[in-house]
Amino acid sequence: MALMIGSRAMDSSAPSQAGAREQRAQATQAVQRGRTLMAQYQCGSCHHIPGVSDAHGANATSLAAFGQRSYIAGRIPNRPEMLARWIHHPQELIPSATMPALGVSTSQAEDMAAYLHSLK
Numbered sequence: 001m002a003l004m005i006g007s008r009a010m011d012s013s014a015p016s017q018a019g020a021r022e023q024r025a026q027a028t029q030a031v032q033r034g035r036t037l038m039a040q041y042q043c044g045s046c047h048h049i050p051g052v053s054d055a056h057g058a059n060a061t062s063l064a065a066f067g068q069r070s071y072i073a074g075r076i077p078n079r080p081e082m083l084a085r086w087i088h089h090p091q092e093l094i095p096s097a098t099m100p101a102l103g104v105s106t107s108q109a110e111d112m113a114a115y116l117h118s119l120k
């Protein structure tokens, strides 16, 4: 039984490498979309965000090196799905959050989260 599982894993190594390449390409595209979307939604009117045009706002915290942060807004674990939820609707995670919901869709928020997590 263990041997069969082992040989199946070896047989599938070529396609899984191609799959990993495809996944990396998709991740890169999400990061690029996220950067463009954050400029469009003017996140930079409140935040400083490296790499996003006109993002020099000082009303809220800088999002520089956000990929290295442990927490979102000081208390939510900074995981990709949590960050996307925060961007989509901050008050769903923290009712007293002072960042406004900006009408960002779920998939747009995922792309923005991918960009922010690429900042190291």
Ligand code: HEC
Pocket: 038, 041, 042, 043, 044, 045, 046, 047, 059, 060, 061, 063, 071, 072, 073, 074, 086, 087, 096, 097, 098, 099, 100, 102, 104, 112, 116
């Ligand atoms: C009107 C100003 C404003 C705009 C526009 C804005 N934010 Fe915020 N943002 C805030 C404030 C204020 C906080 C702090 C919220 C809190 O702690 O209650 C915050 C917090 C955050 C955090 C957590 C920061 C930290 O230090 O943990 C992230 C990430 C974030 N915003 C992303 C975005 C993104 C992405 C956009 C664009 C879709 C955006 N923000 C647009 C005001 C803004």
